Amino acid sequence: MPRVVLVTGKGGVGKTTTAAATAVRAARSGLRTLVMSTDAAHSLGDALDVDLRTAVTWRESHQVETRLHALAVGAHTAVEADWQVVRDYLLGALDAMGVDPVVADELTSLPGAEEVTALGALAHQAHSGDWDLVVVDCAPTAETLRLLGLPEVLGWHLDRLLPAQRRLLTVLRPAATVATGVPPPGPDVLAVLRAWRELMVEVRTLLTSPRASVRVVLTPERVVIAESRRVLTSLSLHGYAVDAVVVNRVLPPGPVGDEDPWWSAWTTAQAAGLDRVRESFSGIPLLRAPYLSGEPIGAQALAELAEATRGDAAPDLMADVDVPRMRVAADGADFLLTLPLPLVSASQVALSRRDDDLVVEVEGQRRLVTLPSVLRRCVVQDAEVGGGELRVRFERDEELWASGR
Numbered sequence: 476m477p478r479v480v481l482v483t484g485k486g487g488v489g490k491t492t493t494a495a496a497t498a499v500r501a502a503r504s505g506l507r508t509l510v511m512s513t514d515a516a517h518s519l520g521d522a523l524d525v526d527l528r529t530a531v532t533w534r535e536s537h538q539v540e541t542r543l544h545a546l547a548v549g550a551h552t553a554v555e556a557d558w559q560v561v562r563d564y565l566l567g568a569l570d571a572m573g574v575d576p577v578v579a580d581e582l583t584s585l586p587g588a589e590e591v592t593a594l595g596a597l598a599h600q601a602h603s604g605d606w607d608l609v610v611v612d613c614a615p616t617a618e619t620l621r622l623l624g625l626p627e628v629l630g631w632h633l634d635r636l637l638p639a640q641r642r643l644l645t646v647l648r649p650a651a652t653v654a655t656g657v658p659p660p661g662p663d664v665l666a667v668l669r670a671w672r673e674l675m676v677e678v679r680t681l682l683t684s685p686r687a688s689v690r691v692v693l694t695p696e697r698v699v700i701a702e703s704r705r706v707l708t709s710l711s712l713h714g715y716a717v718d719a720v721v722v723n724r725v726l727p728p729g730p731v732g733d734e735d736p737w738w739s740a741w742t743t744a745q746a747a748g749l750d751r752v753r754e755s756f757s758g759i760p761l762l763r764a765p766y767l768s769g770e771p772i773g774a775q776a777l778a779e780l781a782e783a784t785r786g787d788a789a790p791d792l793m794a795d796v797d798v799p800r801m802r803v804a805a806d807g808a809d810f811l812l813t814l815p816l817p818l819v820s821a822s823q824v825a826l827s828r829r830d831d832d833l834v835v836e837v838e839g840q841r842r843l844v845t846l847p848s849v850l851r852r853c854v855v856q857d858a859e860v861g862g863g864e865l866r867v868r869f870e871r872d873e874e875l876w877a878s879g880r
């Protein structure tokens with residue numbers, strides 16, 4: 476599998492520039508590199524100074540220079556039509572099933588064709604065998620979090636519908652409709668549903684594997700740092716690893732610095748910002764990219780920006796990512812589920828149990844954690860937040876345990 480690096484951050488901080496610079500540098504160091512943009516407002520072509528509008532399928536990339544290809548993923552009409560069928564079916568089926576409010580709420584996050592196309596393109600390119608490294612220029616954080624939450628949310632919907640459908644299809648169609656009120660999908664819809672289900676599992680497996688990581692780009696300003704902190708929490712909640720934080724537009728210590736009040740106000744604010752970044756993201760390597768005197772446009776300028784980017788101890792881009800992930804361990808007679816959740820306090824976390832899922836909500840972000848089978852036979856005893864983790868203690872439900880469900 477290639478190494479996959481997702482680049483995200485607040486609007487305008489330099490995500491596209493950082494993604495492109497990382498890719499140019501990697502390609503020039505000998506790696507077969509693809510940089511792809513999933514942001515509908517594509518500016519990857521502008522940063523690289525090439526025309527990327529020529530790609531007509533999600534499989535077609537544009538060669539920028541030796542070993543470096545770029546791709547701007549748009550909503551592809553074929554996928555759009557395909558996806559519309561699934562979406563309409565899912566909405567109709569869930570409606571007929573008389574979905575409960577939590578599920579109905581989840582429905583609002585059913586993805587659009589563009590998002591599904593982006594994930595499809597990523598899965599396709601990652602599995603193509605053409606690349607050592609795939610760098611993804613993502614949309615600003617809110618959209619990216621939505622995109623990264625999708626494989627799980629959608630997989631969840633499909634999981635609940637598909638087994639039911641399998642049963643339904645074994646009986647006569649009209650009877651099934653009467654019995655459950657759910658119109659069974661035609662064979663074509665079912666095939667599309669299954670294909671999407673597979674794709675979602677594939678994408679989620681890839682993105683939560685040690686071969687994938689997220690790089691958060693920020694500028695050393697209070698508002699940007701505040702948002703980036705929330706992003707780190709949300710990414711952890713969804714099980715994604717952040718392997719570096721890129722501080723972009725760091726002002727050079729210039730000779731004007733001490734004389735000009737405007738300039739010194741900014742350099743002082745940036746120094747304080749850098750301290751705050753270090754504090755907030757301790758344990759995660761920081762890379763600092765200088766504020767250049769002009770826009771870095773084109774491969775050569777991007778390579779120079781990458782060259783001038785300094786790090787604490789820059790992580791080896793190609794190495795496996797080693798960050799803590801969700802785990803379950805026996806603790807005496809109980810079980811302990813640990814989910815890394817940095818930068819939050821207990822008051823910001825809400826937990827609830829719904830059937831076989833644990834619903835974790837942090838400030839508007841929700842994850843449905845499908846519990847491993849051992850925990851399905853347990854009840855939540857208590858939970859605590861601290862040291863960058865959420866720990867949930869599960870106690871055996873003796874009745875379920877005895878019944879050996």
Ligand SMILES: Nc1ncnc2c1ncn2[C@@H]1O[C@H](COP(=O)(O)OP(=O)(O)OP(=O)(O)O)[C@@H](O)[C@H]1O
Binds near residue numbers: 484488490518614723
């Ligand atoms: N280190 C830098 N020095 C000088 N200019 C920079 C630097 N980084 C980015 N820029 C310029 O800042 C502008 C915004 O950068 P970029 O498009 O990479 O941001 P973005 O985070 O991708 O924005 P969006 O949220 O719109 O996708 C561009 O004109 C880019 O050339």
Ligand SMILES: [Mg+2]
Binds near residue numbers: 490491492514518612
């Ligand atoms: Mg951008």
